[in-house]
Amino acid sequence: MTKKLFIQIKNEWRSNLWLALELLLVSVVMWYVVDYLYTRAATYLEPRGFDIEHCYLIELGELTSKSPDYVPDKTQEETHADISELLERLRRRPEVEAVSLSQNSYPYNGSSSTGDVRYDTLRSPEWTIRRMVTPDFVRVFRYQGTRGETPEQLAEMLDRNEFLASDNLYNRRYGVRLTDLVGKPFQLFGDTTRSYKLGAALQVVRYSDFEEARASYCFLFKQSFYYVGLELCVRVREGHDHDFIANLKKDSESQFRIGNLFISEIRSFKDIRRNFQQARTNVVRDYVMGMGFLLLNIFLGLLGTFWFRTQQRRSEIALHKAHGATDRAVFCRLLTEGLLLLAVVTPIALLLDWSLANAELNAWRNGTTLEWDRLLICAAISLLLMATMIVVGIGIPARRAMRIQPAEALHEE
Amino acid sequence: MIRQYFNQAWAQLRQQSLISAVGIAGTALAIFLIMLVVMMQQVKVAPFAPESNRDRFLHVHYMSITNAAWGDGSSNGPMSVTTARECFQTLTTPEAVTIYSSIVVSTPVNLSGQPAMGIDLMQTDDVFWRVFDFSFIAGKPYDKASFDAGLPVAVVTESVAKKLFQRTDVEGREFLLNHAPYKVAGVVKDVSTLATTAYGQVWVPYTSTELTKTTWCNDHMGMMSCTILARDRKDFDAIRSEVERRKQEYNALVGSNGYEFIYRNRPYDQEKNAIAFSANQEPDVEQARRQRLIIFVILLVVPAINLSSMTQSRLRQRVSEIGVRRAFGSTRLELMGQIIAENLVVTLMAGLLGLLLSVAFAYLGNSILFAQEYSQTLNPPAVDADILLHASTFGWALLFCFLLNLLSSGIPAWHASRTSIVNALGGKMH
Numbered sequence: 001m002t003k004k005l006f007i008q009i010k011n012e013w014r015s016n017l018w019l020a021l022e023l024l025l026v027s028v029v030m031w032y033v034v035d036y037l038y039t040r041a042a043t044y045l046e047p048r049g050f051d052i053e054h055c056y057l058i059e060l061g062e063l064t065s066k067s068p069d070y071v072p073d074k075t076q077e078e079t080h081a082d083i084s085e086l087l088e089r090l091r092r093r094p095e096v097e098a099v100s101l102s103q104n105s106y107p108y109n110g111s112s113s114t115g116d117v118r119y120d121t122l123r124s125p126e127w128t129i130r131r132m133v134t135p136d137f138v139r140v141f142r143y144q145g146t147r148g149e150t151p152e153q154l155a156e157m158l159d160r161n162e163f164l165a166s167d168n169l170y171n172r173r174y175g176v177r178l179t180d181l182v183g184k185p186f187q188l189f190g191d192t193t194r195s196y197k198l199g200a201a202l203q204v205v206r207y208s209d210f211e212e213a214r215a216s217y218c219f220l221f222k223q224s225f226y227y228v229g230l231e232l233c234v235r236v237r238e239g240h241d242h243d244f245i246a247n248l249k250k251d252s253e254s255q256f257r258i259g260n261l262f263i264s265e266i267r268s269f270k271d272i273r274r275n276f277q278q279a280r281t282n283v284v285r286d287y288v289m290g291m292g293f294l295l296l297n298i299f300l301g302l303l304g305t306f307w308f309r310t311q312q313r314r315s316e317i318a319l320h321k322a323h324g325a326t327d328r329a330v331f332c333r334l335l336t337e338g339l340l341l342l343a344v345v346t347p348i349a350l351l352l353d354w355s356l357a358n359a360e361l362n363a364w365r366n367g368t369t370l371e372w373d374r375l376l377i378c379a380a381i382s383l384l385l386m387a388t389m390i391v392v393g394i395g396i397p398a399r400r401a402m403r404i405q406p407a408e409a410l411h412e413e
Numbered sequence: 414m415i416r417q418y419f420n421q422a423w424a425q426l427r428q429q430s431l432i433s434a435v436g437i438a439g440t441a442l443a444i445f446l447i448m449l450v451v452m453m454q455q456v457k458v459a460p461f462a463p464e465s466n467r468d469r470f471l472h473v474h475y476m477s478i479t480n481a482a483w484g485d486g487s488s489n490g491p492m493s494v495t496t497a498r499e500c501f502q503t504l505t506t507p508e509a510v511t512i513y514s515s516i517v518v519s520t521p522v523n524l525s526g527q528p529a530m531g532i533d534l535m536q537t538d539d540v541f542w543r544v545f546d547f548s549f550i551a552g553k554p555y556d557k558a559s560f561d562a563g564l565p566v567a568v569v570t571e572s573v574a575k576k577l578f579q580r581t582d583v584e585g586r587e588f589l590l591n592h593a594p595y596k597v598a599g600v601v602k603d604v605s606t607l608a609t610t611a612y613g614q615v616w617v618p619y620t621s622t623e624l625t626k627t628t629w630c631n632d633h634m635g636m637m638s639c640t641i642l643a644r645d646r647k648d649f650d651a652i653r654s655e656v657e658r659r660k661q662e663y664n665a666l667v668g669s670n671g672y673e674f675i676y677r678n679r680p681y682d683q684e685k686n687a688i689a690f691s692a693n694q695e696p697d698v699e700q701a702r703r704q705r706l707i708i709f710v711i712l713l714v715v716p717a718i719n720l721s722s723m724t725q726s727r728l729r730q731r732v733s734e735i736g737v738r739r740a741f742g743s744t745r746l747e748l749m750g751q752i753i754a755e756n757l758v759v760t761l762m763a764g765l766l767g768l769l770l771s772v773a774f775a776y777l778g779n780s781i782l783f784a785q786e787y788s789q790t791l792n793p794p795a796v797d798a799d800i801l802l803h804a805s806t807f808g809w810a811l812l813f814c815f816l817l818n819l820l821s822s823g824i825p826a827w828h829a830s831r832t833s834i835v836n837a838l839g840g841k842m843h
Contacts, residue, residue: 015722022715022718022722025714025718029711029715063593064591066565066593067594069592249528249529252529262521264521264531265519275787275789276787279786279787281784293442293712296442297715297716301718301722304726305722307435308432308726
């Protein structure tokens, strides 16, 4: 049967050429889109190394001389004490689990500071984020140690002035895991006169949902002095998120006006994440729309073409049926015709996919654009999607063809 | 003649209702998506109030600076007021140069004794109100005297006025901003977040706050950005060369401390500024254009292949008609023209449908479609007809319809017109 179909496809090569051309073009573009989405999804699903569920950022403001309540001549030490008091009051709220201060450190943060972590001759990568934090920071965002250290244990280490660093700092360059260097003396902040003890290696903390773990580096050290520019983050106990922002804002006038301090804004980390990653999610949105467009086009193209074909082949189909073909056989024959066309263009499409990947024109992941498993998985996914559209597109006219009455159709002839 | 195209197209539509529906759906889908891409670009670059002068803007959103002691290192971000004034506001070629806070910051406002709400605060100078055309519904902007004196005055949007005072004619009323009393100078119509430079909900003079004290790199970098309004686009080159002269003079001045400003070819025009997200990289306008071109090509070619195949099939059913026309003296060119013109009638109908759909989608799905990148605000990007529909929008839609039509019917028409009369009369196309 396949052989006969091939002959038929060859005989109608003109209109099949259009279809094949479309399938080929769409195959390649589809693969490109699927490849992009696949890499993004794979990165997205990697462990993040932190948890922002139930977390909030509280922005502090400071009164100026323009305000009637302004307290003039506050020293830095007094402001430090005021902030400490504000943290204490926040901690006393029953729904609050942990409160921390930090500098350019919270997740999904547009600003970052970098620093160098040295051990002997080993040096951390250039883009190692320096997170200056109060010990509870690791409890707020639930950082984890590679040896199973809990956030509480990590916080104690920070409190003892030990530092924490992600496990992969020396991985790519030297093949050394930081877990094996726990307890050893390191040099930080470019200061060679002092050494700092590594308290624990951290499970890799990613920069964002779209950044791979393998290329995310950071270390943490205790921030001891408080000032208004620091970030104030809180974790709320599970189940107490409801109206947390509204309730805190309501109490902020009466309970959180200390010295010149006031709470100016409270944001949930969900919103912060959304804003921070909008550029990335927009691209994903564009690709998904593009994919929908391509699939719809295949559907429409096959629907249109095969609608014509069943019209033209009315008598042929009738003859088939008169010779004993079942409805199912007629249906399958038409479907197979479409799928065969797809099968014919697939090797060429694969070749084009490969050349695109080889020319580094598609998405990057794991430091490359060409991985065989990824290439094949993505090609398979796009093939499957297209095949589905072909089946749906041809299914409608094929169903109509099934209903042809041989007697009537042959009589008309 | 044209009437005949319509009749013929209409008859075809009725005869082949499903195929016509498929063709129309395919065309509409293509135009729909193409127009979404066009609109997504237009909201970034096409003028609408209060950014009606977008084609005359040159932006310096960020600045970069290095120091002889830093090696390859540089500091990148908004600049200090001093830098903005010395390097840009003192330029003589432009019509005006305004300095304003680099990002909007959610800030509490309230009436004394009442709970506060967060609004997006923008801090500006008085020139700001000349560069951007806000529509005032009460009061007026703060003037140079108020700005220079650092008076606590504010321009608020209609909805902020309503939320604070439950009315809009509130000129002269007092409210608290960051717990400091401010007086309403004017009330303006709400501004869409899509007006990326002018957007805010409350605007105050930056001299009335401590913002300008936040500086680093020896007061060279800070929290400000600036926008230059040229008298005409033709002045851009003159302005750029004046900027370059100023830069050299200023770098000589700050060079005594080892500092050197790096401009990365700033100021950027609206198109370039719209894609300039990181302060330490110059955006590649050409690459962005190339990308859009590829998208347009895919959005046109894929449906065109589809439609070609359908046009071809349809012509095959009309092959004897073509034979008759040819036998009665119609030339090949006439025949091709006829087929393409008939097709155009359908394409235009479908294109209109696609355009309507895209406008509807832009209204309903604005927060998905125009979701802003790297923005602090949680307010959705509101759209209206002024923002979405420009003469050029229709121009583009029409152009893409013509292109799609030519692509989808050109080859089949050429093919049909080459059929020999005898064959065609006999009902054979090849």
